[in-house]
Amino acid sequence: MMTRRDALKKTALSAAAVSLVTLPETNFAQAAAPTGPFKLPPLPYALDALEPHIDAKTMEIHHGRHHQAYITNLNKAVATDAKLAGTSLDELIRHLDEVPEAVRAAVRNNGGGHYNHSLFWQTMKKGGGGVPKGALGSAIEKTFGSFEKFKTAFSDAAMKQFGSGWAWLILEEKDLKVVSSPNQDVPFVHGKYPLLGVDVWEHAYYLKYQNKRADYVSAFFNVINWDVVTSRFEKPEL
Ligand SMILES: [Fe+2]
Incomplete structure (x- = not known):
């Protein structure tokens, strides 16, 4: 089966063979349907719910x-x-x-x-932020030494990501790690599972923060929905 x-x-193999045939650009444009299987998920809160932070x-x-x-x-x-x-x-x-x-x-x-x-x-919500409790809180303290040290590591990853990308808290096998990724790459392969990510593309913060990425990342910590992050930690899809 x-x-x-x-x-x-x-x-993939059959499509790769097909791709050897050069199609006129107009054909490709016509094939680009305006709708498809993927839909924009609604925000789980109002547009202004994360004010003043976002x-x-x-x-x-x-x-x-x-x-x-x-x-x-x-x-x-x-x-x-x-x-x-x-x-x-x-x-x-x-x-x-x-x-x-x-x-x-x-x-x-x-x-x-x-x-x-x-x-x-x-992973954001109105009135979010604070410190994660339970198993995730304990794992963060054990891995990074304290929540503050995790926050520093996560913020550093966000600041050091050159150009557009993301900083992440991920689960790799059973270990928590802070990593960053360029562009829209997802740390979701080979036993890696993203728990929390902060978008550091300029489109995520430029209107309010201009070039002050550090201020945006600091503000992000005030809107994190730790309940969602904890749930992903407790039931990872590795
Ligand atoms: Fe974005």
Whole structure:
């Protein structure tokens, strides 16, 4: 019986063969349907819920335009192949090597953008912040020495990410780690599972903070939804 992964691989191979045929650009443009399997998830709170830390205008543009653009472009990429269009976002992200080369970069960038932003909205809330309790709080203290030391490590990763990207708290096998990633790359392969990420693309903060990324990252700690992060820590999908 063919597994979904096998099916995707088979599709990738046949699509790779097809991609050797040069199609006129107009054909590709016509194939780019305006709709597709991926939809913009609604924000779990009002646009102004994270004020004053993250302003409503930034949220409106970030969610409604930037996140939507990743979804639109992801839908265009998967529209090139029926099997791809039926593959979940998690599967696409985890098995990029099985995505046809012709659309792999588009899936990596736009699928990653969709995944990262969907998680980002969920891990913030009105009146968030504070210190995580329970097993996650204990694991952070054990790994980093204290919550403050974790905060410093996470903030440093956010500041040192050159250009656009993300800083992350991830679970790698059973260990907590702070890492960063460029562009929309997702730390979601080979036993890695993202728990919390902060978007350090300028579109995430420039309207309110201009070039002061450190102030934005500091403010982000006031809106973190630790309940969601703790839930991901307790039930990781490794
Ligand atoms: Fe973003």
